[in-house]
Amino acid sequence: MSQVSNITPQSQGVRKQSRSQHVLELARELLDDIELSRTPPENLILKASRLARWVGNDEIRLWLKREMGGYYVNCETSLKYMSLTGRWTDKENKRGYWGPLAQHEAAILAEKSKLSSMRTPDSSSDYALAAISSVTKSMSSTATYIATLSGIRTRVLALLHEFVSNVYYEKEFDSLAESIFENYKKEVDLLISQHCGDVLEKLPAVMDRLSDGDVESITHAMTTCRRIIESFADSIFPASDEIIEIGGNKLKLDASKHQNRINAFIHQRTNSQSRKQRLRQNLSNLFDRVSSAVHSESTAEEARALFLNTYLLLGEILHLDIRK
Known part of the structure; x- marks a missing residue:
């Protein structure tokens, strides 16, 4: 025996409104997380993936999946976002930082710790001068590596912010437009019923x-x-x-x-x-x-x-x- 659905047009409207409100609140929360630096990047990516799924943005979902699991050379979206996030070291030969953001975050912390422990010898002997030169080169290389990975991190966060901002302001506008129209509709319905x-x-x-x-x-x-x-x-x-x-x-x-x-x-x-x-x-x-x-x-x-x-x-x- 078939069952009669209990979903009415009114309940569908409530469900749609709840979904829209959920997207708006999630986007607002994500913007605060990014702008106030209150959430680790890997957690931001998980929340942003949920937002992308709610709004049906498949490209962003696939990109964020790569940010969680690593990039692939045979994936068109991977190649696109390798460029957008500044990961290439040799694009022509497909060399770059293919790892996920969390891996780069860990590397940044490790390299910063390594950099802070480096010291140059105080002696002016020939041996000390050679050691100073070696340490200086190592410090410079480490600083450059940190800067490169930090640049990737910054670009990822910038792309996240752009995506979340677009969703947020679009939903804010939709909500405002719906509110304006609903209020106007009530006035018009009342006038029509009266006249x-x-x-x-x-x-x-x-x-x-x-x-x-x-x-x-x-x-x-x-x-x-x-x-x-x-x-x-x-x-x-x-x-x-x-x-x-x-x-x-x-x-x-x-x-x-x-x-x-x-x-x-x-x-x-x-x-x-x-x-x-x-x-x-x-x-x-x-x-x-x-x-x-x-x-x-x-x-x-x-x-x-x-x-x-x-x-x-x-x-x-x-x-x-x-x-x-």
């Missing part, structure tokens, strides 16, 4: 059909979209036998003149000529595009854009303050 509740009832039907994505569903959705605009006109400015003059043009307001009646509503709600013109042009373009989409094969992306434009335009018109 034209029947329009609000038609919106779910459009969304359901657009989610199907097939040609017939898109055509039905666009037909409903056009009816929403017409129903909106009937609600905010009912048909009449009157004629209104706007900008020197006399407009009829009968039942078939939906755009005229919406423009009449706009005319009565704002004194801004530029806003009137912009809304009038947007309304005309939108009505033409929706009507055209009903009789042609529109893509799902275009249909969704038209629906969203319709919703936002109705909201902007309802937000107009009287005579402002």
Whole structure:
């Protein structure tokens, strides 16, 4: 017997939101770890690998895998990041520091310890001068080796920081955009319910059909979209036998003149000529595009854009303050 899923659209939204929030928090924590130097590099790589998996960045995941287990000559990503992290000593002959970051970290500590224990003889004898020269060369070689490995470490951390920063600010923007749209949507839904509740009832039907994505569903959705605009006109400015003059043009307001009646509503709600013109042009373009989409094969992306434009335009018109 098949089981009925308990996952509702609401629970899916919560799960999606939780995932997005988790990514944002993980990225923020990683940025602090890197910038405050509070976490060893190998631990940073493990956490960054988790972040890369959450955001689906396969290239970064593979690179970090190489940073944990070592680089390979027959791996394209390895060769790319050998260059980006400054590991080559002879790129043409494929010679370089192929080891993982943890190996280089250990080598840096060992070489620093070795360097700190080196001392030059105090005597000025020929034997001492030769010893001084040998020790000096050894110290210089060790310092150069430490500098090289430290440079690799710095480049790895810089690449990590760039990746994490991009994820963090992208998610921050997404979160802000979602918050702005959700707050605006609540306002628009309230205004629509107050002024034209029947329009609000038609919106779910459009969304359901657009989610199907097939040609017939898109055509039905666009037909409903056009009816929403017409129903909106009937609600905010009912048909009449009157004629209104706007900008020197006399407009009829009968039942078939939906755009005229919406423009009449706009005319009565704002004194801004530029806003009137912009809304009038947007309304005309939108009505033409929706009507055209009903009789042609529109893509799902275009249909969704038209629906969203319709919703936002109705909201902007309802937000107009009287005579402002």
